Amino acid sequence: MLLTIKQVLTADELAKIQALIGSAAWEAGRETAGAQAAELKNNEQLAHESDSMRAIRQIVLQALDRHPTFFSATLPKRVFPPRVNRYQGTSNSFGAHVDNSIRFSPVSGQKIRTDISCTLFLADPSTYDGGELLIHDPQGARAIKLDAGDAIVYPGTTVHEVAPVTRGARLACFFWIESMVRDTTQRQMLFELDQTIQGLRNAHGDNPHSVALTGTYHNLLRMWADV
Numbered sequence: 001m002l003l004t005i006k007q008v009l010t011a012d013e014l015a016k017i018q019a020l021i022g023s024a025a026w027e028a029g030r031e032t033a034g035a036q037a038a039e040l041k042n043n044e045q046l047a048h049e050s051d052s053m054r055a056i057r058q059i060v061l062q063a064l065d066r067h068p069t070f071f072s073a074t075l076p077k078r079v080f081p082p083r084v085n086r087y088q089g090t091s092n093s094f095g096a097h098v099d100n101s102i103r104f105s106p107v108s109g110q111k112i113r114t115d116i117s118c119t120l121f122l123a124d125p126s127t128y129d130g131g132e133l134l135i136h137d138p139q140g141a142r143a144i145k146l147d148a149g150d151a152i153v154y155p156g157t158t159v160h161e162v163a164p165v166t167r168g169a170r171l172a173c174f175f176w177i178e179s180m181v182r183d184t185t186q187r188q189m190l191f192e193l194d195q196t197i198q199g200l201r202n203a204h205g206d207n208p209h210s211v212a213l214t215g216t217y218h219n220l221l222r223m224w225a226d227v
Contacts, residue, residue: 001188002135002142002154005069008120009149013063017056017122021084021171024052029085029094040095043162046084048106057082060120060173072194073153074116075187077227078178081107084122087131087162088169094162096136101156103176114156114176115184121146121172128168135160153177155184180225190224193217 009017029043046053060082064070080103087093103112119133125145132143133152136159143163144152154160156176181187194217200210 001073001184001191002152003069003073003191004144004146005067005073005151005153006147007149008067008070008151009060009063011149013059014122014149017059017173018171020052020055021046021086021122024050024084026086029091040097040161042091042093044086044088044091048081048083053084056084056173060175070151070153073187073191074118074177075180075190075221075225076177077180078105078110078112080112080114080176081105082120082173082175084171084173086169086171087165088128092130092166093164096134096159096161098159099156099176112176113178113182115179115182115187116153116177117156117158117160117174118151118153118177119144119172119174120151121148123169123171124148128170129166130163131165131170132163133160134163157184180227181221182226183224186220186224190217190220193220 024046026044027047029045030041046056061079064076064079070076099114099117101114103114104110105112125147132145134141134143135154146152162170179187181190193213197210197213197217200213204210
């Protein structure tokens with residue numbers, strides 16, 4: 001499932017993150033890439049254990065925790081500690097690749113299965129040219145470039161890349177989610193069912209039909225979830 005999630009960050013949170021980025025130190029992104037990706041990864045990242053990155057990580061995780069669409073779409077079991085990257089100048093692209101299937105959290109030491117990838121955009125798209133997230137599928141590449149504060153979630157199995165930035169700087173937060181529901185199709189069915197239930201409740205309030213559908217949702221989740 002490829003899904004845009006609007007306004008993950010508030011304007012105030014976005015301003016705080018941008019201020020923290022303004023005073024932060026950067027390092028070569030390829031230092032944290034796998035063997036194959038390191039050959040293709042040409043960007044910069046905030047040092048993972050810097051004070052700025054710790055503060056940004058806390059803001060982002062708190063924003064994710066309160067966002068109902070993010071929870072409904074991903075059903076998170078574990079979230080890899082968010083990182084921030086920058087594409088500009090000569091460090092401006094990331095070639096086509098697939099994310100590693102397992103990541104080791106530098107914070108908890110846990111192994112995290114990368115069921116879902118997420119990019120949370122941090123720069124106004126008018127401030128840079130290029131930098132689209134290109135997500136490949138059998139119909140071709142989809143170009144994603146969102147407003148600051150918006151996020152895109154997509155299967156971790158997807159081949160994707162970041163197009164070269166030719167003006168300005170592309171800033172984004174990126175991380176992975178291990179879902180309670182491993183299967184992509186099952187997870188999408190649950191999301192669509194949950195959104196249908198919420199729509200019915202908003203339009204008509206609770207009634208026997210919405211209660212029955214809610215029961216079906218939770219019975220399916222009970223059947224498929226690994227907690």
